[in-house]
Amino acid sequence: MAASNTRTLPKIALGRTGRQITRYGLGGFHQVEISSEIVEQVIDAYLANGGNYIETARSYGRGASEEKIGRALEGRRDQVVLCTKTGAKTAEDARRELEQSLQALRTDHVEFCLFHGIGEGELDTITAKGGALEGLQKAVDEGLIGGLAMSSHWPPVYLEAFDRLPLSMILIWCNYLDNLNFPIIPDEIIPEARRRGIGVTAMKPLADGYLYRSVEAAVRYSLGAGAEVIICGTNSVEQVNEVAAAVRKGPADEAMRQEIHRDAVDLGRYVCRQCGECPSALMEAFRLEGVFDRQMIDYLTHDPADYALRVRLAHWFGGRERAAGLFAAAGYDAGELIAAAARVECPYSIDVERKARIATAKLTDQKVNLV
Numbered sequence: 500m501a502a503s504n505t506r507t508l509p510k511i512a513l514g515r516t517g518r519q520i521t522r523y524g525l526g527g528f529h530q531v532e533i534s535s536e537i538v539e540q541v542i543d544a545y546l547a548n549g550g551n552y553i554e555t556a557r558s559y560g561r562g563a564s565e566e567k568i569g570r571a572l573e574g575r576r577d578q579v580v581l582c583t584k585t586g587a588k589t590a591e592d593a594r595r596e597l598e599q600s601l602q603a604l605r606t607d608h609v610e611f612c613l614f615h616g617i618g619e620g621e622l623d624t625i626t627a628k629g630g631a632l633e634g635l636q637k638a639v640d641e642g643l644i645g646g647l648a649m650s651s652h653w654p655p656v657y658l659e660a661f662d663r664l665p666l667s668m669i670l671i672w673c674n675y676l677d678n679l680n681f682p683i684i685p686d687e688i689i690p691e692a693r694r695r696g697i698g699v700t701a702m703k704p705l706a707d708g709y710l711y712r713s714v715e716a717a718v719r720y721s722l723g724a725g726a727e728v729i730i731c732g733t734n735s736v737e738q739v740n741e742v743a744a745a746v747r748k749g750p751a752d753e754a755m756r757q758e759i760h761r762d763a764v765d766l767g768r769y770v771c772r773q774c775g776e777c778p779s780a781l782m783e784a785f786r787l788e789g790v791f792d793r794q795m796i797d798y799l800t801h802d803p804a805d806y807a808l809r810v811r812l813a814h815w816f817g818g819r820e821r822a823a824g825l826f827a828a829a830g831y832d833a834g835e836l837i838a839a840a841a842r843v844e845c846p847y848s849i850d851v852e853r854k855a856r857i858a859t860a861k862l863t864d865q866k867v868n869l870v
């Protein structure tokens with residue numbers, strides 16, 4: 500299929516890695532769901548657009564993504580910075596997975612290998628004697644890996660990892676829905692990574708597909724919110740070209756990001772913009788609702804496709820129990836929060852009292868009682 504041949508994707512120096520990376524990286528997760536033939540077309544289109552960064556993981560389709568990407572890159576491996584990930588926790592398992600990855604990708608090295616989806620408390624295992632860090636560090640010394648990196652689905656893990664892992668870069672989600680659910684990402688994690696010279700690549704710029712109606716705004720928002728490179732898991736040539744065109748338009752500046760917060764159809768009149776008008780306890784309750792279900796379940800009418808997507812994505816990060824536990828530990832009184840909400844006039848036209856009823860019911864495992 501014909502692809503754009505402009506080769507003009509902007510590049511950026513990724514942290515202090517010394518590598519010039521195109522600001523659009525191709526994600527490997529969605530290569531699992533398409534045939535090898537389409538993967539080849541997607542990679543053709545990505546390279547024709549000038550892209551030079553492809554990432555995947557051993558666990559994506561139990562190696563299927565790596566195999567398809569490896570096949571598609573045959574003879575042109577040197578055109579891209581190639582990354583994979585391992586979820587292994589021991590040195591032995593990490594080494595075995597890395598060797599499987601290299602074989603599937605048909606290469607003798609990857610530029611980066613990520614500790615994949617590090618969970619709370621797992622850094623102790625990874626950094627212990629005989630842990631995965633030991634195995635991957637040895638592979639770095641042997642030239643099989645250019646640098647180490649990480650991803651996690653619980654943001655505070657990044658802050659802990661900065662002092663415990665020798666990171667060249669991180670992969671973290673950054674989009675205009677989840678930056679409101681997890682403000683720790685734009686407020687603390689990304690600035691701290693950049694202060695340390697750790698590269699910042701951003702997964703989920705379209706919030707796992709939820710922002711599909713707003714591709715240009717989502718891509719530009721992510722680039723403007725601190726992501727050096729967005730990793731977008733496109734699965735068609737058309738999507739590659741659409742994302743590349745958005746990246747070429749450049750990062751959203753502060754005014755455009757505010758405009759997106761104000762007008763985005765995807766945020767509507769339910770997602771809290773964390774504007775500061777509510778008392779801090781109420782804002783924290785809405786943040787915890789973001790952890791609970793990404794503020795996806797709003798008890799409003801949606802068309803069937805939108806509703807199905809919301810339900811599917813609501814608990815993607817598995818935060819229900821964690822959010823409820825944090826809410827209980829904070830000792831908030833649901834009645835007081837609802838009473839406080841009734842006094843707030845939201846500049847984003849959110850019915851704050853109604854939202855407080857919903858959020859507190861979710862976080863206390865009560866039936867949602869709307870009047």
Ligand code: SF4
Pocket residue numbers: 770771772773774775776777782785843844845846847849851
């Ligand atoms: S006023 Fe609206 S946007 Fe601002 S903190 Fe309250 S609910 Fe969120």
